[in-house]
Amino acid sequence: MATKDNILRAGESVWWGLLSPPVGLGMCWHLGPLTFVVRRYEQEWQFCHRSSLWPDDTPSSWTLSEEGDNACAEGTIERHVFSHTNEELLIEPLLADRSVVIKSAGPILIPAAEQVSFYVSTPLWVRARLQQRHHTLLDIAATRLSDTWFGPSTMEGELCYATTTSGRLHLDDLPVRVHRAITPVRINNAGEQPLKLEKLSLPVPFLSLFDTGTHGLWTEEITLHHDERKELAQVVVGAQPPPPYHQAQRVSASRKTADKSILNKTFGALFGGLIG
Structure with missing residues (x-):
């Protein structure tokens, strides 16, 4: 089973870093008001994201886990199709x-x-880009x-x-x-x-x-x-x-x-x- 330690190489203290998930695995972040899911297929990187209402003064935390069945229900889905997906994906804050x-x-x-x-x-903002090509796939606001x-x-x-x-x-x-x-x-x-x-x-x-x-x-x-x-x-x-x-x-x-x-x-x- 994939874990946060071997998928997000930056470690547990931060929510950003390099991803190299196996084909078929989806990972889900809960980052304050933002929920976003990254899924890797043989020829596709797929993202799903949604943002909920969140009072400005409310403290927030983050979690990263394998995608659940309803991790991003009613979210916006984006599909990026390639001949193959063997590159690392960089998740970074902006x-x-x-x-x-x-x-x-x-x-x-x-x-x-x-x-x-x-x-x-x-x-x-959360940006996801291919590490080798410097090609941005996702650039979304947390709020x-x-x-x-x-x-x-x-x-x-x-x-x-x-x-x-x-x-x-x-x-x-x-x-x-x-x-x-x-x-x-x-x-x-x-x-x-x-x-x-x-x-x-x-x-x-x-x-x-x-x-x-x-x-x-x-x-x-x-x-x-x-x-x-x-x-x-x-x-x-x-x-x-x-x-x-x-x-x-x-x-x-x-x-x-x-x-x-x-x-x-x-x-x-x-x-x-x-x-x-």
Whole structure:
């Protein structure tokens, strides 16, 4: 009988890694609100997935087992057909394919000349791709998100996903949610007036994922410098998560790359346009 240890080579501590299941075997993940099944046939990789409603503040865990008869009842089925299926399948976590608009549970006021760090989280995506060909077969969200437009007008901005956050200030207040990634956000109010923060756009397609172990998956730290005397806020993306996770292992790269000027133009304008 196949087990989690000899099919998911990354081991029991993480839900991602390489799969090389025998023909005819199906494996089932329960990852917070997401259930997805991978089945291998002689000429086909088949996926079934469904996502249930899941309150944002609910802690989550994951399990991996052989597929049961009703593991993915009423789910979406995708079939990928080949001449043969003798390649390894890589299951990996990713961040969203669009920016995520974070709306706070209530307005947050940051006095002039103050710096504050928040911990916010966004849902993960699950990607399955053939290890040798680098061919993506599956790219799905663990949590269903609504669409929203974010920008200073209906003519300027971008289509994003929307989620809410409590804007936690301390690590100890963070629930363990394996289907979400934590982004540390530092806001520097360099202006002369208090800054009212109600929502901002996180550029998650430009962020990587790091495995911190005890506190799950994190991204690099984002620093936003706000000054009402300037048209754009300055956006700085760090090289890794902040302490105590400087040494966290990178497990997936960003979906997109951009230099400093592009980040400032794209996200600094949105940040400056909706707060203050």
